[in-house]
Amino acid sequence: MVDNPAxxxxxxxxxGVTFKWPGQEPLLTIERLKIDQGETVFVAGxxxxxxxxxxxxxxxxxxxxxxxxxxxxQPLSALSGPKRDxxxxxxxxxxxxxxxxxxxLSAQDNVSLAARLSPFRRERAIKAFGSVAAAxxxxxxxxxxEKESWLRPADRLSVGxxxxxxxxxxxxxxxxxxxxxxxxxxxxxxxxxxFIDLLLSECQKAGASVLFVSHDSSLAPxxxxxxxxxxxxPSKKNGPA
Amino acid sequence: xxRLKTLAFLAGQSAWNRRGTLGLILFSIVLSTVLLVGLERLxxxxxxxxxxxxxxxDLLVGAxxxxxxxxxxxxxxxxxxxxxxxxxxxxxxxxxxxVAWVIPLSMGDFHRGFPVVATDENYLAHYRYxxxxxxxxxxxxxxxxxxxxxxxxxxxxxxxYQLGQKIVLSHGGxxxxxxxxxxxxxxxxxLAPTGSPxxxxxxxxxxxxxxxxxxWRGGAPLPGxxxxxEDVRKxxxxxxxVTALLVGLKNRRYIFQAQEKIHAFSGEALSAVLPGVAMxxxxxxxxxxxRILFLVSILVTxxxxxxxxxxxxxxxxxxxxxLAILRSLGASPLDILLLxxxxxxxLTLTGLIIGLAILAGVLAFLGPYLLVHxxxxxxxxxxxxxxxxxxxxxxxxxxxxxxGPAIRAYFFSLADGLNRxx
Ligand SMILES: Nc1ncnc2c1ncn2[C@@H]1O[C@H](COP(=O)(O)OP(=O)(O)O)[C@@H](O)[C@H]1O
Ligand SMILES: [Mg+2]
Numbered sequence: 001m002v003d004n005p006a007x008x009x010x011x012x013x014x015x016g017v018t019f020k021w022p023g024q025e026p027l028l029t030i031e032r033l034k035i036d037q038g039e040t041v042f043v044a045g046x047x048x049x050x051x052x053x054x055x056x057x058x059x060x061x062x063x064x065x066x067x068x069x070x071x072x073x074q075p076l077s078a079l080s081g082p083k084r085d086x087x088x089x090x091x092x093x094x095x096x097x098x099x100x101x102x103x104x105l106s107a108q109d110n111v112s113l114a115a116r117l118s119p120f121r122r123e124r125a126i127k128a129f130g131s132v133a134a135a136x137x138x139x140x141x142x143x144x145x146e147k148e149s150w151l152r153p154a155d156r157l158s159v160g161x162x163x164x165x166x167x168x169x170x171x172x173x174x175x176x177x178x179x180x181x182x183x184x185x186x187x188x189x190x191x192x193x194x195f196i197d198l199l200l201s202e203c204q205k206a207g208a209s210v211l212f213v214s215h216d217s218s219l220a221p222x223x224x225x226x227x228x229x230x231x232x233x234p235s236k237k238n239g240p241a
Numbered sequence: 242x243x244r245l246k247t248l249a250f251l252a253g254q255s256a257w258n259r260r261g262t263l264g265l266i267l268f269s270i271v272l273s274t275v276l277l278v279g280l281e282r283l284x285x286x287x288x289x290x291x292x293x294x295x296x297x298x299d300l301l302v303g304a305x306x307x308x309x310x311x312x313x314x315x316x317x318x319x320x321x322x323x324x325x326x327x328x329x330x331x332x333x334x335x336x337x338x339x340v341a342w343v344i345p346l347s348m349g350d351f352h353r354g355f356p357v358v359a360t361d362e363n364y365l366a367h368y369r370y371x372x373x374x375x376x377x378x379x380x381x382x383x384x385x386x387x388x389x390x391x392x393x394x395x396x397x398x399x400x401x402y403q404l405g406q407k408i409v410l411s412h413g414g415x416x417x418x419x420x421x422x423x424x425x426x427x428x429x430x431x432l433a434p435t436g437s438p439x440x441x442x443x444x445x446x447x448x449x450x451x452x453x454x455x456x457w458r459g460g461a462p463l464p465g466x467x468x469x470x471e472d473v474r475k476x477x478x479x480x481x482x483v484t485a486l487l488v489g490l491k492n493r494r495y496i497f498q499a500q501e502k503i504h505a506f507s508g509e510a511l512s513a514v515l516p517g518v519a520m521x522x523x524x525x526x527x528x529x530x531x532r533i534l535f536l537v538s539i540l541v542t543x544x545x546x547x548x549x550x551x552x553x554x555x556x557x558x559x560x561x562x563x564l565a566i567l568r569s570l571g572a573s574p575l576d577i578l579l580l581x582x583x584x585x586x587x588l589t590l591t592g593l594i595i596g597l598a599i600l601a602g603v604l605a606f607l608g609p610y611l612l613v614h615x616x617x618x619x620x621x622x623x624x625x626x627x628x629x630x631x632x633x634x635x636x637x638x639x640x641x642x643x644x645g646p647a648i649r650a651y652f653f654s655l656a657d658g659l660n661r662x663x
Pocket of ligand 1 (some may be wrong): 021022024027045046047048049050051052053054
């Protein structure tokens with residue numbers, strides 16, 4: 001399975017994966033997708049091409065119809081439901097397009113929620129910063145969130161602030177894999193690049209691999225690797241005409 | 242454990258955030274609690290004060306008839322007796338060796354709807370309410386001579402009567418009763434509130450009762466025969482009959498012995514009744530009404546909890562994003578189920594606590610008022626075992642009602658992945 005048994009374990013490895021929603025044509029056919037540790041990957045593809053579905057598969061929220069998915073060497077199919085949920089909470093930080101935050105929690109509580117739900121990330125945050133609160137504050141500071149908005153409920157933050165809080169939550173406790181699903185599509189053009197640069201530099205500091213999906217290919221140059229969902233399909237002769 | 246704490250925290254915060262919508266549901270749970278627990282409290286306290294009203298009375302004696310009726314008029318001064326018992330029998334009962342005291346009662350007259358009770362000094366000496374408190378006057382004196390009356394607390398309060406007031410008694414209840422306006426009474430005493438039927442009654446002496454009826458026969462004034470109030474003393478005012486007798490024994494051990502002896506009196510047929518036994522018959526009559534009230538409160542509770550389930554279900558589609566976020570952070574579908582069920586738990590618990598607080602407030606502030614104005618004795622006290630069961634039942638029903646939405650959320654979160662609405 002692993003190409004180079006001597007080398008480091010890849011952050012993500014998909015082989016021969018197909019996925020089909022019930023009653024629909026197969027949506028994803030991925031012969032092979034590998035993300036190395038520390039690699040930042042940009043996945044392009046038009047709307048409806050299955051980018052979000054791909055992230056759900058890697059996060060273990062959906063199971064592939066066929067094929068195998070390994071995250072940090074761990075085959076997801078080998079984990080029972082609750083173990084897979086726990087694994088996701090421990091190893092993956094997720095950022096969504098919008099509606100990232102629980103509206104009734106403050107910015108700070110939204111970030112520390114990651115540690116509340118994952119003892120693994122909680123311990124890592126404490127180890128690195130002394131306490132979850134200190135880790136939260138440090139992340140919010142480096143993601144440029146003004147101190148006066150830390151205690152504000154999430155639904156009274158601007159869109160840009162919300163995305164930065166969401167990024168802080170994904171990064172808390174240093175999960176080895178950060179996945180983002182079009183996190184910039186609700187930001188205006190000049191804010192997008194600033195946000196991505198901030199996110200990528202934080203991921204780099206933490207040594208996390210990044211899987212970033214977007215239909216906006218103008219962001220692609222910031223990443224080490226670019227792929228398109230359609231590129232992942234096996235050679236034409238098997239695919240639909 | 243810390244996971245459950247997190248879920249409880251989230252459920253609380255989320256519910257607080259949606260308090261506008263949930264407020265109405267909370268209100269219906271509060272209402273259910275007040276109804277169910279309040280009703281239970283009323284039921285037990287009514288029974289309690291009923292039972293306490295016969296404290297110390299070992300036997301009730303009346304003309305033969307329904308035992309429940311005898312209790313109703315002899316103890317609660319409600320309704321009327323169809324037959325009296327002769328005064329010679331009163332003296333025979335009093336002379337039985339087992340008997341310590343007898344209180345003769347003569348009823349049938351009213352004042353403005355309140356029953357008039359004619360009795361003697363034994364009433365004051367031996368009548369007990371609420372375990373063993375004896376009667377006392379709030380103002381004036383308890384002894385009443387001819388054409389003098391002592392009022393129960395509620396009578397004085399409702400009619401705003403003071404000492405020295407002249408009042409007229411009427412013969413029987415009914416809409417247009419004949420009055421004894423030729424022989425008015427003077428108020429000489431007002432009793433302290435007791436929370437018993439005493440509060441609703443007027444007391445006169447047996448002689449006064451006889452005196453206002455000297456020129457009456459068979460419930461109507463004798464035509465063409467009038468006796469002036471100042472002339473009644475010329476007549477023999479020893480009562481010829483009374484309505485009922487309250488009997489206290491020297492020792493409760495003799496209760497059946499005394500009962501048998503009274504039943505064996507020759508001449509008129511008498512009933513000697515154990516008040517507790519007759520009381521049970523009354524409770525059985527009340528039982529049907531109680532059951533209907535209880536059923537209605539249960540229906541109110543079910544309606545409230547269905548509202549809870551419906552509101553939570555309706556809110557779920559809006560909350561799918563929220564649930565997806567929790568899933569992305571490592572929450573399992575079971576956690577999601579728990580989160581929703583916990584919301585139901587919080588809501589119901591909050592409703593219960595508010596409901597109990599309202600009840601406690603009502604009892605603490607209105608209790609004394611209810612005692613004086615309605616003769617209802619409602620005391621503030623910790624929940625009884627049965628009330629705990631009712632509270633637990635409401636809480637369990639609330640959690641069960643929220644399981645529907647919770648299970649639905651469970652399946653949402655299994656099927657959604659990251660795609661829906663996120
Ligand atoms: N929850 C779902 N149930 C059924 N079909 C879905 C669901 N989510 C997505 N799909 C299908 O998958 C397709 C791709 O969706 P998605 O992965 O969200 O694409 P993208 O993120 O690239 O826009 C949709 O066009 C839809 O047909
Ligand atoms: Mg998408």
